[in-house]
Amino acid sequence: MMKTLRQIAGAALTTLPMLAVANYDVNIPAPHSPISNQIYGLHMEILWVCLAIFVVVFGVMFYSVFAHRKSKGAVAAHFHENTTIEIIWTLIPFLILGFMAWPATQTVLAMKDASNPDMTIKVTAYQWKWQYDYLNDGLKFYSTLSTPRDQIGSPEQHGKPTNEHYLLETDNNVVVPVGKKIRLLITANDVIHGWYVPQLGVNQYGIPGFIKDSWFQASEPGIFRGQCSQICGKEHGYMPIVVEAKSAEDYAIWVKEQKTKQAAAEGHDKVSLADPVTR
Amino acid sequence: MEATHDHAHEDHSHHPTGLARYFFTTNHKDIGSMYLWFSLIMFFVGGFMALVIRAELFQPGIQIVNPDVFNQLTTIHALVMIFGAVMPAFVGFANWQIPLMVGASDMAFARMNNWSFWLMPPAATLLVGSFLVPGGAAGSGWTLYPPLSIQGGISVDMTILAVHIMGASSIMGSINIVTTILNMRAPGMTLMRMPMFVWTWLITAYLLIAVMPVLAGAVTMLLTDRHFGTHFFNAAGGGDPTMFMHIFWFFGHPEVYIMILPAFGIISHIIPTFARKPLFGYASMVYATSSIALLSFIVWGHHMFTVGMPAAGNLFFMYATMLIAVPTGVKVFNWIATMWKGSMTFETPMLFAVAFVSLFTIGGFSGLVLAITPVDITLHNTYYVVAHFHYVLFSGAIFSIMGGAYYWLPKWTGHMYDEKLGKVHFWLTTISFNITFFPQHFLGLAGMPRRIPDYATQFTEFNQISSVGAFLLGFSQLLFLYVIIKCIRGGAKAEAKAWEGAEGLEWTVPSPAPYHTFETPPAFH
Amino acid sequence: MDNAIARKNAVLARKLVIIALIMGGFGLALVPFYRQICEATGISQSRIVAQKASGEVDMARLVTVEFVASNSNGLNWTFEAIDKMVQVHPGQQTVVHYRVVNNTGRRIVAQAVPSYAPTEAAPFFKKLQCFCFDQQTFAPGESRDMQVIFVVEPGLPADVQRISLSYTFFDVTAEPGVKG
Numbered sequence: 013m014m015k016t017l018r019q020i021a022g023a024a025l026t027t028l029p030m031l032a033v034a035n036y037d038v039n040i041p042a043p044h045s046p047i048s049n050q051i052y053g054l055h056m057e058i059l060w061v062c063l064a065i066f067v068v069v070f071g072v073m074f075y076s077v078f079a080h081r082k083s084k085g086a087v088a089a090h091f092h093e094n095t096t097i098e099i100i101w102t103l104i105p106f107l108i109l110g111f112m113a114w115p116a117t118q119t120v121l122a123m124k125d126a127s128n129p130d131m132t133i134k135v136t137a138y139q140w141k142w143q144y145d146y147l148n149d150g151l152k153f154y155s156t157l158s159t160p161r162d163q164i165g166s167p168e169q170h171g172k173p174t175n176e177h178y179l180l181e182t183d184n185n186v187v188v189p190v191g192k193k194i195r196l197l198i199t200a201n202d203v204i205h206g207w208y209v210p211q212l213g214v215n216q217y218g219i220p221g222f223i224k225d226s227w228f229q230a231s232e233p234g235i236f237r238g239q240c241s242q243i244c245g246k247e248h249g250y251m252p253i254v255v256e257a258k259s260a261e262d263y264a265i266w267v268k269e270q271k272t273k274q275a276a277a278e279g280h281d282k283v284s285l286a287d288p289v290t291r
Numbered sequence: 292m293e294a295t296h297d298h299a300h301e302d303h304s305h306h307p308t309g310l311a312r313y314f315f316t317t318n319h320k321d322i323g324s325m326y327l328w329f330s331l332i333m334f335f336v337g338g339f340m341a342l343v344i345r346a347e348l349f350q351p352g353i354q355i356v357n358p359d360v361f362n363q364l365t366t367i368h369a370l371v372m373i374f375g376a377v378m379p380a381f382v383g384f385a386n387w388q389i390p391l392m393v394g395a396s397d398m399a400f401a402r403m404n405n406w407s408f409w410l411m412p413p414a415a416t417l418l419v420g421s422f423l424v425p426g427g428a429a430g431s432g433w434t435l436y437p438p439l440s441i442q443g444g445i446s447v448d449m450t451i452l453a454v455h456i457m458g459a460s461s462i463m464g465s466i467n468i469v470t471t472i473l474n475m476r477a478p479g480m481t482l483m484r485m486p487m488f489v490w491t492w493l494i495t496a497y498l499l500i501a502v503m504p505v506l507a508g509a510v511t512m513l514l515t516d517r518h519f520g521t522h523f524f525n526a527a528g529g530g531d532p533t534m535f536m537h538i539f540w541f542f543g544h545p546e547v548y549i550m551i552l553p554a555f556g557i558i559s560h561i562i563p564t565f566a567r568k569p570l571f572g573y574a575s576m577v578y579a580t581s582s583i584a585l586l587s588f589i590v591w592g593h594h595m596f597t598v599g600m601p602a603a604g605n606l607f608f609m610y611a612t613m614l615i616a617v618p619t620g621v622k623v624f625n626w627i628a629t630m631w632k633g634s635m636t637f638e639t640p641m642l643f644a645v646a647f648v649s650l651f652t653i654g655g656f657s658g659l660v661l662a663i664t665p666v667d668i669t670l671h672n673t674y675y676v677v678a679h680f681h682y683v684l685f686s687g688a689i690f691s692i693m694g695g696a697y698y699w700l701p702k703w704t705g706h707m708y709d710e711k712l713g714k715v716h717f718w719l720t721t722i723s724f725n726i727t728f729f730p731q732h733f734l735g736l737a738g739m740p741r742r743i744p745d746y747a748t749q750f751t752e753f754n755q756i757s758s759v760g761a762f763l764l765g766f767s768q769l770l771f772l773y774v775i776i777k778c779i780r781g782g783a784k785a786e787a788k789a790w791e792g793a794e795g796l797e798w799t800v801p802s803p804a805p806y807h808t809f810e811t812p813p814a815f816h
Numbered sequence: 817m818d819n820a821i822a823r824k825n826a827v828l829a830r831k832l833v834i835i836a837l838i839m840g841g842f843g844l845a846l847v848p849f850y851r852q853i854c855e856a857t858g859i860s861q862s863r864i865v866a867q868k869a870s871g872e873v874d875m876a877r878l879v880t881v882e883f884v885a886s887n888s889n890g891l892n893w894t895f896e897a898i899d900k901m902v903q904v905h906p907g908q909q910t911v912v913h914y915r916v917v918n919n920t921g922r923r924i925v926a927q928a929v930p931s932y933a934p935t936e937a938a939p940f941f942k943k944l945q946c947f948c949f950d951q952q953t954f955a956p957g958e959s960r961d962m963q964v965i966f967v968v969e970p971g972l973p974a975d976v977q978r979i980s981l982s983y984t985f986f987d988v989t990a991e992p993g994v995k996g
Contacts (some may be wrong), residue, residue, distance in 0.1 A: 018801065037749065038737075039733075039993065040736050040737075047665070048669065050665060051669050052669065054665055055660065055669075058666065059660065062660070065653065065656075069623065069624070069652070072304075072631070073630065073648065073649070074630050076627065077635065077637075080566075080630065080635055081636065082567070082635060082636045085303055086635070087634055088568040088633050088634040089565040089568060090569070091571070092573065093574070094628075098572055098621070102575075102617060102621055105616055105617045106617060109614070109616060112659075113609070113613060116665060116666075117606060119665040120664045121602055123603040127977060127978065128977065128978075129978075132882065134493060136885075145884070147882065147901075157820035163352070164745060165352045166353050166357065167353060170353070170354050171352035171353055173351045176516045176748075179745060180747045184885050196330065197933055199931075201440075201886070202889040204439065206671075208671075213668065214668070215669065215671050215672075216597055216599060217599065219532055219533060219598070220356065220656070220889070221436060221929045221984045222599075222982075223530075223534075223980060223982040224598075224599030225599075225980065231320060232759045237747075238916065239598065239738075239743070240740070241363065241671060241673075241740050242436075243431065243672075245439060245442070246358045246359040248358075248362070248740075249358060249743030249744055249745050260581065260766075263644075268538075271409050280377070289686065290313075290596075350836030356908075373836075398830070400825065400829065427921075438889075465832075466832045466833065469832055469834070470825045470829055471829060474824050474828060475821065475825075500835050500836050503839075503840040504837070504843055505840070505843035506843075507843070508840055508843030508846075509843060512847070527888065527927050527988055527991075528927075529851075531854065537846070538846050542844075599935075601857060601935060710943070718847060
């Protein structure tokens with residue numbers, strides 16, 4: 013504990029200058045799907061509206077704080093109501109909210125429309141890994157954290173995170189064809205989990221006994237990382253999601269490879285597919 | 292004390308001394324003080340947990356606590372702060388101030404008042420003591436979502452029992468408060484002439500009476516699912532875990548307003564006092580508070596946008612949530628209009644009030660961002676949400692509690708607190724609060740989930756800044772404790788009307804307020 | 817405090833206690849209320865019983881129905897849809913099969929729970945026969961094919977062209993009151 017306190021004190025002196033040099037994410041990561049694109053736009057729009065309101069309203073307040081102080085000889089006025097102004101400042105927010113609600117409604121409807129998919133992947137969450145079931149291609153595999161445990165460490169044996177994608181890497185990535193509408197059927201085996209990949213605009217709980225649909229469309233090839241978004245027990249922080257969007261040709265090659273692998277595995281042990289890997 | 296006694300009454304002036312005094316007391320001032328001390332202790336207990344959490348999050352990798360202990364800390368930190376620190380603090384204010392403000396001699400049910408308080412320490416012991424049982428405390432998050440909470444050990448049962456006891460205490464307290472307010476006001480004090488703090492507490496007490504039983508029902512069902520083979524939340528028997536979320540948040544969202552409406556009340560006293568100008572738009576304040584309370588019953592779904600509700604459900608809850616911005620905005624405008632053309636001074640309570648208005652509004656804006664369903668999809672359960680609710684609960688609820696404490700300390704103790712130290716405490720708190728929580732907005736936008744003990748390396752810098760801020764924030768509160776103790780022990784003598792611009796019945800009794808006040812109802816003009 | 821006020825206080829307190837009790841009752845009433853809503857919208861079907869279809873067949877329309885299978889915690893057996901996808905005309909009676917292979921080495925009593933995506937399709941999906949109506953008992957090593965007979969009602973909203981039906985098997989062997 014004391015050691016940590018010292019570390020924290022030390023960092024207090026070093027972090028502030030670091031702000032100027034490092035390249036931080038201070039916003040939603042670059043969107044890579046139609047929905048996350050809309051989300052990004054909505055957030056920016058609302059952020060600017062809020063900032064504008066903040067500047068105007070608190071401009072007034074801080075002007076008052078500086079100008080109407082007793083030490084400057086201000087004498088208190090006695091007004092305590094004004095129906096006109098009270099009606100105006102009740103109505104204006106309604107208009108602003110309407111202006112925000114309209115585009116948001118369009119996005120909600122688009123988000124919820126998982127019809128006409130090009131393919132469907134069933135996602136099953138386990139404590140603490142994901143299972144992907146490609147319903148159209150007949151592929152099925154588990155995906156677990158691939159960061160070595162000694163990098164994570166423990167209170168006794170502190171870890172040393174060195175991997176570039178520490179905690180955001182898996183043994184089997186979810187590979188999808190780029191530009192195709194991928195429908196997800198999300199469920200869970202034990203407790204509630206959340207399949208969350210911000211750059212693709214998906215955050216959906218998996219609930220035991222229920223399937224919930226969602227969808228995304230990767231707009232360009234790339235690797236998109238996310239994590240479980242709902243607390244699900246001890247290793248909640250250790251069940252990442254990595255989506256790899258590939259061109260149609262590369263995707264076809266990947267499917268072929270996986271089928272070969274899967275056939276070989278099935279030959280070895282027929283049961284292994286149905287059996288969740290237990291740690 | 293007897294010397295300063297205005298309405299000394301033979302038979303009433305005896306009271307036990309020492310421990311027995313506090314154990315058996317039915318005096319609203321004693322009980323109010325006990326609530327406030329209890330709350331302060333729990334604030335430090337919950338704060339200690341927060342510091343362990345922030346120390347673990349200082350850098351990636353596990354250094355201090357195991358992931359399961361980390362989950363227990365986040366769970367109990369939340370429960371302790373909500374049910375142990377914020378709510379009892381407001382009940383403490385209510386006990387002290389409501390009888391003084393409405394001109395009543397005590398709370399309506401003085402004996403029950405004692406019981407409501409003495410339920411709290413055992414409940415807190417159960418909650419905090421659950422760390423010591425095998426398997427440790429509940430680690431499912433304070434929302435106790437099944438099936439995860441079904442998996443937990445005996446500590447989950449202890450948590451459920453603690454929630455039951457605290458719920459019972461709140462309901463008893465609320466019945467007392469509503470009755471005191473409705474039946475025991477001084478002659479001439481009509482509802483629309485009541486002090487704003489009394490109004491906000493009246494509405495809050497009704498909210499508590501309405502939603503605490505619902506929470507009790509939800510956790511009872513959890514308990515029977517755990518031990519008696521029912522299937523309320525288990526799909527195998529026709530139940531649904533989502534139903535728990537619905538019932539929980541039907542309680543949970545009004546609960547959020549339970550923690551902020553009395554804060555609005557306190558701020559509505561501090562600002563007029565130090566602006567030396569009456570509160571602007573009293574009637575619209577009352578209507579705004581009531582509409583916030585009513586709206587709070589129909590917005591719970593915004594905690595559940597990622598559950599997979601039908602589009603119509605998502606849209607309904609989005610629109611309803613956005614509507615809350617209107618009455619909340621009205622309140623902020625009214626406070627600013629109260630300051631406008633006032634004759635302001637900036638003693639510590641006013642500093643906290645001005646910080647409250649600005650920082651709470653930041654929390655309100657992030658709330659508006661989160662209300663937009665699609666944006667919530669990308670921010671749900673990230674640090675953005677953590678930043679949002681700390682802006683509304685810390686720089687909202689807790690700033691108002693601190694401001695209120697400085698404001699009424701002269702009345703409670705008879706001494707002025709150390710103004711210089713109070714200001715130092717304010718600036719340390721405000722600056723370190725922002726260092727702690729502002730960067731968490733960035734973490735959330737970048738996609739860092741909440742309730743994780745370890746994180747990807749790109750989140751390191753903002754977590755470090757946040758942890759440094761948290762330690763500053765935590766240790767600054769020792770100064771708060773010091774100022775309070777110093778003020779109790781001595782200081783400049785406070786006058787009956789401790790602040791030049793203060794209005795209201797509580798400022799007509801001497802400072803410190805005598806043990807018995809308003810035994811004959813005062814005249815109210 | 818004079819007696820008149822004390823009496824007034826007691827009356828008000830009694831009213832407030834009644835409000836609290838009503839709200840407690842309301843909390844519990846949310847359970848059946850929620851189930852009603854879920855039944856109506858198809859989010860879940862708590863009482864799983866045979867349903868009747870209305871009869872008419874809409875030959876002009878084809879709907880894709882997809883079948884998936886899941887297991888819940890601790891049920892490490894093989895459960896799969898044999899017919900993974902069918903195309904049906906609304907109103908047409910269709911039979912599909914699921915298979916369980918109990919490779920756990922112990923006797924298992926299990927309950928299957930259906931769920932649909934999109935949820936708005938659920939009220940129009942009628943099961944005439946289903947292994948999910950009852951708890952199923954499987955001997956160790958047993959392999960069983962089970963059928964579902966269903967009809968998609970012609971009233972299905974026009975924008976729904978694909979329905980996913982998922983069954984999740986829950987192990988209820990250890991539950992109190994389980995026979996078999």
